[in-house]
Amino acid sequence: MSEKALISAVYLRDGADTGRHAAKGEGDIDEPIWLHFNVAGPDAKADVKKAAPYIDDAMIEALCATDTRPRVEEFENEYLVILRGINLNPEEDPEDMVSLRIWSDGSHVISAQRRPVYAARKLAAKLEAADTPASSSEVIVGLTVNIIENMASPIADLMEEIDELELEMIDGGRPEHRIKLADLRHKVLLLRRYFNPLRAAVGLLKDLATTWLGEKYTRKLRNAHDDLTRHLEDLDAARDRLQFQQEELVTVLSDKLNRNMYTLSIVAAIFLPLGFLTGLFGINVGGMPGVENDVAFWVVTGGCTAIAGALALFFRRSGWF
Structure with missing residues (x-):
């Protein structure tokens, strides 16, 4: 052998x-x-x-x-x-x-x-x-109980990681938080993949234990099954918390994007008439007024500044910013 x-x-x-x-x-x-x-x-x-x-x-x-x-x-x-x-x-x-x-x-x-x-x-x-x-019963129950007991520390560490991520996101979500969220959600999903059938298996073993293993070991399996149920509930809570954090992150990043687009829209609205005027006065055709006047440039510049100021004041009073 x-x-x-x-x-x-x-x-x-x-x-x-x-x-x-x-x-x-x-x-x-x-x-x-x-x-x-x-x-x-x-x-x-x-x-x-x-x-x-x-x-x-x-x-x-x-x-x-x-x-x-x-x-x-x-x-x-x-x-x-x-x-x-x-x-x-x-x-x-x-x-x-x-x-x-x-x-x-x-x-x-x-x-x-x-x-x-x-x-x-x-x-x-x-x-x-x-x-x-x-006895053989002690071996089987001991292996089952040990496996479930060994889950406590890793799950506690996982919950602590989720707590830390929540604290970081209180000050505002950042793009790098997406990677952390995806990694934590992946871990939770992998654990839950086997936790549900494991709980069903331990539950069936607990039911069989009444005639196979005896009351003493049935009680141990019952306690282990309760611990496993609590671990699964923690994972369910972790999944829901991560889903909520994902939605919050998407909302925060969307708000930032919307604010940036809003600002660009205001700037574009202010400079749209100014772009029209500069394009109009930039055409090379005869009859352009002020071509021979030395102060014409400053008059046009002042007019553009006045138009920009008037539009900014209008948007301000209209509650755009």
Whole structure:
């Protein structure tokens, strides 16, 4: 088996080496155990089949699928849980969510990832340090709860970015705010893309937990579902706030454009008759008055100035500016 495929193995309650990490590739396949795989490699399906021959090919295909959406499926005594979590990997975008796939038959738990999932790493470290072994229910619920808990900080950071943008736009929207708005709206839309099906999946898992996982874990899933609902409501509020900011920005920029066009219109109206006069006196035909008069230029200039002043006064009294 590839060392890269099997990331961790933890014996569960009633296992031969309960509470401690199992050696990769060792142990009785009938013992309760949690195996966590990286299925990004080309031999991932074969590695999963070798380590867990009790899983049928359809479940292995689901665990190793390239693209997934959150869902929960029940197959008699087997369960397939596919979750999406915020990407906490360094130098990667949080909204580029990672997928965690979980299969269980009530005794064995097989989980798979294509990119690192901090929820699985966190739970594995916790179980390794624990004095008492965990059950398969604790693993499934722990992974689900960890994924939802890890959403709190990135969403809080996103809301803070929206708050900062609102404060910047109080003094007036600027063209560069369009880029920030578009980026934030893109992040919110990407997160909401998986949050709705994730909430539905966790809700179904919560309903199944009453008979499958027991009251203790049902209560944990209920609380996690409530937290996820609150996160989704925050994203809905963020989407509405960004939409309002977008409309405000368009209004502000439109007002600036209208004021500029208004000013240009007034200037054009004032200089329109002046342009007519200068064009008229600039034609090269005989009979132009004042051609031989030395003060004619100053008379025309003064007349143009008077006309401009009269038009400006007229527009002023008419309330144009």
